[in-house]
Amino acid sequence: MTYEHILLTRAGHIATVTFNRPDKANALNFEHLLEIEDAALSFREDPDTRVVIFTGAGKHFSSGADLTDPGDAYQGPLTLRRRRARIGERTIDALYNMDQITIAAWNGAAMGGGACIATALDFRIGSADCFMQYPEIDIGVNLMWKSLPLCVHLAGPARAKRLVVGGERVVGETLLQWGILDELVPGSALLERAQSMAETYAGKPPVAAQMIKRSVNQIVSALDHAIMHMDSDQNLLIQGSEDRKIAIDAYLNKKTPTFTGN
Secondary structure, X not given: OOOOOEEXXXXXXXXXXXXXXXXXXXXXXXHHHHHHHHHHHHHHHOOOOOEEEEEEOOOOOEOOEOOOOHHHHOOOOHHHHHHHHOHHHHXXXXXXXXXXXXXXEEOOEEEOHHHHHHHHOOEXXXXXXXXXXXXXXXXXXXXXXXXXXXXXXXXXXHHHHHHHOOOOOEEHHHHHHHOOOOEEEOHHHHHHHHHHHHHHHHOOOHHHHHHHHHHHHHHHHOOXXXXXXXHHHHHHHHOOOHHHHHHHHHHHHOOXXXXXXX
């Protein structure tokens, strides 16, 4: 695949994937997600790359789903709408199941889908200006992409509820205290520190490192797919609700919503 929205570079045993829509704060449209999924899957046939760094061009890691994406208005058959709705889930699965060690060099915002990507990786190094937020609740939808368990694994149940139900914006120092970030560094040192960590893990015996990674992931996430397999269908259901329309209107027009429960 020829990439339009990401940059993929390799140097020795380390690769870097850069989300490259800086004019959109690296918002994730359908084509962007397809490219990230394709890049993640491409490493299956790469025996030489041992560590992959993910980062965002410009100020932000990723601002989440691109609400201006005309693909979101797709109104084809329900069979295809369900499949398209699972592109985020497929992308997160592809990232989480990579054999290589993965590192987020997290600059600025990781919101919604961007936060889902960050939590699907093995390690997270944040710049001093980084923050996380799941704004889905405020536009009347559930968190999709099978990513709720990833947040719970890192932050614990109460903090995950603050993030996903409360929609709180949490900054770098707090993310570090909560265990979501592994390190917090000045923005000018972000890529250098990510590269240093990548070199450390690239120097480990690759077969052993990759087997251990997959075993750890299986220990903590064995039931995730069984529990979360219907989250995209839940989203399709809630899109037609009265509260969803109220939430969107309030969000776009900066009004205080009054929800009906319908």
